[in-house]
Amino acid sequence: MLQAPPAEPGMREEDVETPALLLDLDAFEHNLDTMAAMLAPTGAKLRAHAKTHKSPIIALAQMRRGAIGQCVQKVAEAEALAWGGVPDILVSNEVIAPRKLARLAALSSIARVAVCADGEAGIAAIEAAAEAAGLRMTVLVEIDCGAGRCGVAPGPEAVALAERIAGSRHLVFGGLQSYHGSAQHRRTPEARAEAIGAAAEETRRTVEQLRQRGLACAIVGGAGTGSFAHELASGVWNEIQAGSYAFMDADYARNEDPPPFRQSLFVLSQVMSAPKPGVAVLDAGHKAVAVDSGLPLVHGLPGVTYAGASDEHGSLKAEDPSLLPKLGQSVRLVPGHCDPTVDRYDWYVGVRKGRVECLWPVAARGGMA
Numbered sequence: 001m002l003q004a005p006p007a008e009p010g011m012r013e014e015d016v017e018t019p020a021l022l023l024d025l026d027a028f029e030h031n032l033d034t035m036a037a038m039l040a041p042t043g044a045k046l047r048a049h050a051k052t053h054k055s056p057i058i059a060l061a062q063m064r065r066g067a068i069g070q071c072v073q074k075v076a077e078a079e080a081l082a083w084g085g086v087p088d089i090l091v092s093n094e095v096i097a098p099r100k101l102a103r104l105a106a107l108s109s110i111a112r113v114a115v116c117a118d119g120e121a122g123i124a125a126i127e128a129a130a131e132a133a134g135l136r137m138t139v140l141v142e143i144d145c146g147a148g149r150c151g152v153a154p155g156p157e158a159v160a161l162a163e164r165i166a167g168s169r170h171l172v173f174g175g176l177q178s179y180h181g182s183a184q185h186r187r188t189p190e191a192r193a194e195a196i197g198a199a200a201e202e203t204r205r206t207v208e209q210l211r212q213r214g215l216a217c218a219i220v221g222g223a224g225t226g227s228f229a230h231e232l233a234s235g236v237w238n239e240i241q242a243g244s245y246a247f248m249d250a251d252y253a254r255n256e257d258p259p260p261f262r263q264s265l266f267v268l269s270q271v272m273s274a275p276k277p278g279v280a281v282l283d284a285g286h287k288a289v290a291v292d293s294g295l296p297l298v299h300g301l302p303g304v305t306y307a308g309a310s311d312e313h314g315s316l317k318a319e320d321p322s323l324l325p326k327l328g329q330s331v332r333l334v335p336g337h338c339d340p341t342v343d344r345y346d347w348y349v350g351v352r353k354g355r356v357e358c359l360w361p362v363a364a365r366g367g368m369a
Helices: 025-039 056-064 075-083 099-111 120-133 156-166 181-183 187-211 228-235 336-344
Strands: 018-025 045-049 067-072 089-092 112-117 139-143 171-177 219-220 265-271 279-283 296-300 304-309 315-319 330-334 347-352 355-360
Touching: 018 025, 025 045, 025 347, 045 056, 045 089, 045 330, 056 067, 056 075, 056 355, 067 075, 075 089, 075 099, 089 139, 089 219, 089 279, 099 112, 112 120, 120 139, 120 156, 120 304, 139 279, 181 228, 187 219, 187 228, 219 265, 219 336, 219 355, 265 336, 296 304, 296 315
Parallel strands: 018 347, 045 067, 067 089, 089 112, 112 139, 139 171, 171 219
Antiparallel strands: 018 265, 265 279, 265 330, 279 315, 296 330, 304 315, 347 355
């Protein structure tokens, strides 16, 4: 059930009900503008990943700065974006269930929609859904360029699937999906460059083999916030699927030479208990902030760390106890991983210069299907 918003426009940040998902609008807009400026001279386009933000409002803000559309991981995310006015959506993932594919096909009446496949069974399922809906669906072949997750082997196996798609009366071959997810958080720039260099060679080889068979790749998509500079430099990818760049998080900050974006997303929490000297407990635990990529950082309070979490509590510590925030004080936390943290909330609270400016629903929150 959609929860009541924790704030209203004009409210001071310190009066926002906690825990709340806080978006620093100046930093957020800086990030969107920075990415647009970096891509402008390259010829590559941004298809920003909405699995991060789950918001048609944010998607449209990215598109106003030149993004050509959005990519998502789930049909439910595609539905939320399409209903919110986003006209061009790629499900950068495999969808195999007939009912989900029927839902995806239905979206074709209001948006351009594409999906990925990495095997004959997936292609056949998409083909059946397209035939039942009386339309042609665009399908990209996903290749495994090094992440070891989804994806067919680059080269002849990928070409065979592309030819299968192109030969169908109900499908359109849309290109390649080539995303090296595990490269995003390799800590050194050299390690990321090596991983993406190998991915680029596999992808380039597959594109050339497709060309030799008369199949052009309208889309060669992939890349993420941690590696997109290397994909751009390769000249192989023409669509960049970075998503976290809009928000950033503590795990990206751990990379050497981190991406040139500001931290804009925070969990606003409050000291709910200070029962004795040297103890400060926040109202933000596991249910308020994702810890799969490590505990959150405490923003703007040097010497104070987030030491541990339980379901509804977060413990702070400091070598100098006098540095701990006081009972009732608001504290900004930098989540370790922005994507699953966003999925815990119904609302973004947009703030600028200490005041609430806007409230945006997290429209695709919990979109598991």
